[in-house]
Structure formats: structure tokens, C-alpha cells
Amino acid sequence: MDHLSCDLCGKALLADEPVRYQVRIQVYAAYDPLELTPDDLSRDHRDEIHALLERLAAADPREVEESVYKELHFDLCMACQRRYICAPLPRPAEAAPAP
Numbered sequence: 001m002d003h004l005s006c007d008l009c010g011k012a013l014l015a016d017e018p019v020r021y022q023v024r025i026q027v028y029a030a031y032d033p034l035e036l037t038p039d040d041l042s043r044d045h046r047d048e049i050h051a052l053l054e055r056l057a058a059a060d061p062r063e064v065e066e067s068v069y070k071e072l073h074f075d076l077c078m079a080c081q082r083r084y085i086c087a088p089l090p091r092p093a094e095a096a097p098a099p
Ligand SMILES: [Zn+2]
Pocket: 006, 007, 008, 009, 010, 011, 076, 077, 078, 079, 080, 081
């Protein structure tokens, strides 16, 4: 996203387009409210917390962060904006493979 070219087709935006579009995508982990029971509150969670901290210490910080929240920004020309809003989520066969 450089504000100068379309992130899909590469077309120059400022010189060739009267308007440009910005796409802001937020992907974040959804959660459901916890349902705590008296047993949950009375149980010792230290071993679980310790195990979680060990897993996090060994994990890639970027991967951990992206598993919780990721924000993406793109610039689009008018033609790509029209295509994008018709199909914002590509089917798995059309999407790029996961890194
Ligand atoms: Zn474009």
C-alpha cells in the first residue's frame, strides 16, 4: 500500500484515476463470553498458565500476534474496487496458498 498504485492491478492511482479506494481489513480472533463455574474458580490454574507461557515462549511472536489480530490496508483503482466488492472473499481455489 503506497497510495500511488493499485494493489491489485498496479495501475497508477494519482495520475490515471480520479478516485482511489482504500480497503482496511481487520481479522481478529472471535471469542465467546466465558461461562465460569464455581469449580473453575476453585481449581488451581498455575500448571495450565505455566504450560501456556512455555508454548508462547517457544512460538514465533509474529505468528502469535497474527493468530489474534491482523490488520491489512490496500489501495484500489475504481475497476478493482468494483470487482473487489462483488467478491471480497476469494474461494479457496482462487486464494493464494497459506504461508
Ligand atoms: Zn486496480
